[in-house]
Amino acid sequence: MTPTQNQSPRHVPGIPDIAPANADSSARMRPGTAGLPAAHSSAGAVFPASSPQQSAVPAIAAIGLSIGWKQRGAPAILSSGINLRAQQGHLTALVGPNGAGKSTLLRTLAGLQPPLAGSISLAGRDMAHIEVEERANLLACVFNERIESGYLTVAEFVAFGRYPYTNARNHLSAEDRRQIADALALVGMSGFARRSFASLSDGERQKVQIARAVAQNTPILMLDEPTAFLDAPSRIEIFDLAQRLARQSHKAVILCTHEIELALRSADELWILDRTHHFAAGAPFVIARSGAIDRAFNLPGVYFDSQSGTFRSRGIH
Amino acid sequence: MTDTLSSTGIDARERLWLPLAGLAAAAAVLSLIDIAVGSVRIPLAAVWQTLAGSPPREEWGTIVHIFRLPKLLTTILAGAGLASAGLILQSMFRNPLAGPDSLGIGAGASIGVALLMFMGGTAGSSSTLIGSLPSLGYLLLVIAASLGAGAILIIILFIARRIEQVVTVLIMGILVGYLASSIVSLLVYFGAPQKVQMYLAWTYGSFGGVTWKEIPWFAGAVISGFALALCDTKALNAFLVGERFAATIGIRVSAARTRLLLASAVLAGGVTAFCGPIAFLGIAAPHAARLLTRSAEHRVLLPVSALSGICFALLADILSSLPGKGMLPVNPLLALIGAPLIISLFLRKTEP
Numbered sequence A: 001m002t003p004t005q006n007q008s009p010r011h012v013p014g015i016p017d018i019a020p021a022n023a024d025s026s027a028r029m030r031p032g033t034a035g036l037p038a039a040h041s042s043a044g045a046v047f048p049a050s051s052p053q054q055s056a057v058p059a060i061a062a063i064g065l066s067i068g069w070k071q072r073g074a075p076a077i078l079s080s081g082i083n084l085r086a087q088q089g090h091l092t093a094l095v096g097p098n099g100a101g102k103s104t105l106l107r108t109l110a111g112l113q114p115p116l117a118g119s120i121s122l123a124g125r126d127m128a129h130i131e132v133e134e135r136a137n138l139l140a141c142v143f144n145e146r147i148e149s150g151y152l153t154v155a156e157f158v159a160f161g162r163y164p165y166t167n168a169r170n171h172l173s174a175e176d177r178r179q180i181a182d183a184l185a186l187v188g189m190s191g192f193a194r195r196s197f198a199s200l201s202d203g204e205r206q207k208v209q210i211a212r213a214v215a216q217n218t219p220i221l222m223l224d225e226p227t228a229f230l231d232a233p234s235r236i237e238i239f240d241l242a243q244r245l246a247r248q249s250h251k252a253v254i255l256c257t258h259e260i261e262l263a264l265r266s267a268d269e270l271w272i273l274d275r276t277h278h279f280a281a282g283a284p285f286v287i288a289r290s291g292a293i294d295r296a297f298n299l300p301g302v303y304f305d306s307q308s309g310t311f312r313s314r315g316i317h
Numbered sequence B: 001m002t003d004t005l006s007s008t009g010i011d012a013r014e015r016l017w018l019p020l021a022g023l024a025a026a027a028a029v030l031s032l033i034d035i036a037v038g039s040v041r042i043p044l045a046a047v048w049q050t051l052a053g054s055p056p057r058e059e060w061g062t063i064v065h066i067f068r069l070p071k072l073l074t075t076i077l078a079g080a081g082l083a084s085a086g087l088i089l090q091s092m093f094r095n096p097l098a099g100p101d102s103l104g105i106g107a108g109a110s111i112g113v114a115l116l117m118f119m120g121g122t123a124g125s126s127s128t129l130i131g132s133l134p135s136l137g138y139l140l141l142v143i144a145a146s147l148g149a150g151a152i153l154i155i156i157l158f159i160a161r162r163i164e165q166v167v168t169v170l171i172m173g174i175l176v177g178y179l180a181s182s183i184v185s186l187l188v189y190f191g192a193p194q195k196v197q198m199y200l201a202w203t204y205g206s207f208g209g210v211t212w213k214e215i216p217w218f219a220g221a222v223i224s225g226f227a228l229a230l231c232d233t234k235a236l237n238a239f240l241v242g243e244r245f246a247a248t249i250g251i252r253v254s255a256a257r258t259r260l261l262l263a264s265a266v267l268a269g270g271v272t273a274f275c276g277p278i279a280f281l282g283i284a285a286p287h288a289a290r291l292l293t294r295s296a297e298h299r300v301l302l303p304v305s306a307l308s309g310i311c312f313a314l315l316a317d318i319l320s321s322l323p324g325k326g327m328l329p330v331n332p333l334l335a336l337i338g339a340p341l342i343i344s345l346f347l348r349k350t351e352p
Helices: A015-024 A036-040 A102-109 A132-138 A154-165 A174-186 A202-215 A232-247 A260-266 A284-290 A292-297 B002-008 B017-036 B044-052 B058-092 B105-119 B132-136 B138-162 B166-190 B193-203 B215-230 B233-241 B243-248 B253-275 B281-293 B298-321 B330-348
Strands: A060-071 A074-086 A091-095 A117-122 A139-142 A220-224 A252-256 A269-273 A279-282 A302-305 A310-313
Touching: A060 A102, A074 A102, A074 A117, A074 A269, A074 A279, A091 A102, A091 A232, A091 A260, A102 A220, A102 A252, A102 A269, A132 A139, A132 A154, A139 A202, A139 B243, A154 A174, A154 A202, A154 B233, A174 A202, A202 A220, A202 A232, A232 A252, A232 A260, A260 A284, A260 A310, A269 A284, A269 A292, A279 A284, A284 A292, A292 A302, B017 B044, B017 B058, B017 B281, B017 B298, B044 B058, B058 B215, B058 B233, B058 B253, B058 B281, B058 B298, B105 B138, B105 B166, B105 B193, B105 B253, B138 B166, B138 B253, B215 B233, B215 B253, B215 B298, B233 B243, B233 B253, B233 B298, B243 B253, B281 B298, B281 B330, B298 B330
Parallel strands: A091 A252, A091 A269, A139 A220, A220 A252
Antiparallel strands: A060 A074, A060 A117, A269 A279, A302 A310
């Protein structure tokens, strides 16, 4: 579970090392995102018609999406004109400063909050026409919220992932049980099956929650700040896990995070929501070089050093 | 099969049988005692013979069939109904202090009864505690309480459909409950002393007022509410973790919430209508069930809660009948037995 066990070259720190790794899959380099203005805008240029990716149906896609709330019938739009797509087998990291609307975007994409405009499609189908039960077969999410677990065991918690598949009496078939055991094994928590969920540490809880989403057996997986409250090794562990779920389990993994440096290193695609709620998407190194990260966070005393892929202070060095 | 079940750590059943069997045995014994005690004491052996169809004395047979059996059934239905309603509300609101009272359903029933007693022209002449009620027309009382509980339920369901956060629904329920209580307080304040005493007698709660004629209605309400909840145990399990969580695993949150609110209102409203506002039981019994089973699976918790509620109610009813002449009020007795019992259970099992 340590970074060295992963053979991916993306784990060597720093942006220059990452660039060739991403260049391997040159299909992912879209002309529209290469330039500075395009990476910053959320216009349709992000997905040019000539892109070879156009042929594959994206796991999740949004066109002209506006996110926000309805207040007394009147929409309070947080961000609009968002165009995005995420592919199975890819890890997408959604970054941006606090209050930019990352969680709102994620909740909207998960169908838990209605879009104020535009459309979202799951596996090519309009989400507006997908029932709640069916949506649970396509999309699993782990939201960062207080979990009241009571007397739940770890295995019972992971069994929630099988709810979309079980009958009203919640009878778990042999197949359901196998998937639960597999999901626990995948996150390295097999030995914890009979433990009480409440007795777990924050890092263990996060892994069990991801196991629950894995047991749901969906092509799309959304993780809302999975590394919040975790220590540094656990954060790396979670990013490793997210990467494995994308590459090996062939899921479209979308995670929203404050760990820009980890995101640049391990994500295949970066989504960025800035302080003014502008949305941009692109390959991590392209975004990093474009200055979009600096603009997104826009802090006077801090700048993003695209050479090292880290934030630095402008103060005394 | 059991081996693979326990090895995965998902075995609701292994935690079900022992408490279920223990509680069922306790309920059976308590039922026999409940039949035996009262203004006329019947020996336990005679109770058994009477139930088997050959009463040693003719009048014992009459007492058992006309008074004690309906009272026993009422006690069982009330205990099961309030405990189930309490469990549903505690899990749905993720609040261990939620109970049938917190939705204002009891207060709604109280408004109905208070309006009937204070505004109604027919004043009972008798002023003994429970004895005054039949003169008012017991069925009229049940109808008034049901209408009051139903009105509050409709308000709560209306609020629940417009509000996203379930905690807000709980707060609204408590506020509506306060509103109803204050109306009752005003009615009591301006009411004639004799009517006030009648109303107070109703608020003490009683399992003794239901006759064979009304039992089918009462049983129908409790059984249908319980069955409705039993169909939604998956939603209850998920709600206990969180509502948004439930939505991501394919549960129609709003529809399930409406069904469960309806079930708990039918259960709590039914019991309040027939037995008066019985407090405490609905909050206490689910805690006992959780502590006994150490489970979060509502397919287990629902029946165990119901059985715990039955045992609580039977204990209270036995104690209320012990003095022989003139029954003690049930409500204070319930808290008197229940609170220390729950506290001792909590102290014995400190780990969550």
